[in-house]
Amino acid sequence: MASHVYPKKLEKFLRLPLSLKIHFTGFLLGAATREFLFRVHHLVNLARLRINGVRHGRNLKTWGGIILSIYPGSRVVLGEDVSIISDGWRSTASTLFAKTRFRTFTPSSAILIGDHTGLNGTSITSRSREISIGAYTMIAPNVIITDSDFHIPWPPEGRRLYPGFEQDAKVTIGQNCWIGINSLILKGVTIGENTVIAAGSVVVNDIPADCLAGGVPARVIKTYR
Numbered sequence: 001m002a003s004h005v006y007p008k009k010l011e012k013f014l015r016l017p018l019s020l021k022i023h024f025t026g027f028l029l030g031a032a033t034r035e036f037l038f039r040v041h042h043l044v045n046l047a048r049l050r051i052n053g054v055r056h057g058r059n060l061k062t063w064g065g066i067i068l069s070i071y072p073g074s075r076v077v078l079g080e081d082v083s084i085i086s087d088g089w090r091s092t093a094s095t096l097f098a099k100t101r102f103r104t105f106t107p108s109s110a111i112l113i114g115d116h117t118g119l120n121g122t123s124i125t126s127r128s129r130e131i132s133i134g135a136y137t138m139i140a141p142n143v144i145i146t147d148s149d150f151h152i153p154w155p156p157e158g159r160r161l162y163p164g165f166e167q168d169a170k171v172t173i174g175q176n177c178w179i180g181i182n183s184l185i186l187k188g189v190t191i192g193e194n195t196v197i198a199a200g201s202v203v204v205n206d207i208p209a210d211c212l213a214g215g216v217p218a219r220v221i222k223t224y225r
């Protein structure tokens with residue numbers, strides 16, 4: 001049966017105008033090449049994670065490079081079945097402005113990513129505190145999460161000289177959350193489980209569980225239960 005079907009498909013393909021044949025073949029070769037390069041990149045990522053002391057659970061999936069800058073003694077732990085997307089070809093909802101990045105600055109920095117979590121060009125920077133993301137949380141493209149302002153706001157001459165480490169604060173994103181495209185999650189914030197953060201939000205205060213929050217600064221828009 002299959003032996004009849006395949007030649008018919010081939011016959012149909014051969015009857016296509018030359019320009020369509022070239023485009024179609026190019027498309028197939030392009031997709032196959034891209035997939036092959038993603039697989040090679042994945043192996044490189046696994047090696048780089050290991051070299052940098054990043055621990056991860058089973059079935060880690062990566063597409064494209066990861067920016068890794070891990071301070072010795074800090075902790076970066078990825079759970080099971082975590083997806084890390086760093087390439088606009090693989091990202092569903094939008095293009096990506098940059099690769100996913102994990103950066104830690106001190107031995108007390110920690111980045112803890114829960115099981116089945118998805119990152120899309122996410123920038124996670126822990127200067128001195130813990131940043132944790134709960135299991136099953138989806139992070140849409142281009143989200144930035146940081147535990148630090150990196151400079152004190154006042155006085156102006158202190159901005160470059162005084163690092164203000166004491167103002168760094170832990171960030172906790174609960175399980176089953178959905179963080180919308182291009183959102184910023186800043187120092188000291190806790191987002192409760194199941195909550196949705198609308199696209200383009202700037203989260204500077206705690207947000208409770210089971211709600212939709214959004215805006216600049218993000219506030220609760222509605223509660224789901």
Ligand SMILES: CC(C)(COP(=O)(O)OP(=O)(O)OC[C@H]1O[C@@H](n2cnc3c(N)ncnc32)[C@H](O)[C@@H]1OP(=O)(O)O)[C@@H](O)C(=O)NCCC(=O)NCCS
Nearest residue numbers: 093138139140141179180181197198199200212214215221
């Ligand atoms: C939050 C979202 C999912 C819409 O959810 P929804 O339940 O359909 O919400 P609605 O459109 O009914 O809006 C509810 C309220 O939230 C407000 N709102 C929705 N999106 C908002 C945003 N991004 N920022 C600020 N307020 C927003 C609406 O204006 C509305 O306010 P109102 O009640 O005063 O009129 C959508 O706005 C969003 O952010 N989409 C992007 C999701 C994303 O990042 N996807 C990437 C794939 S991983």
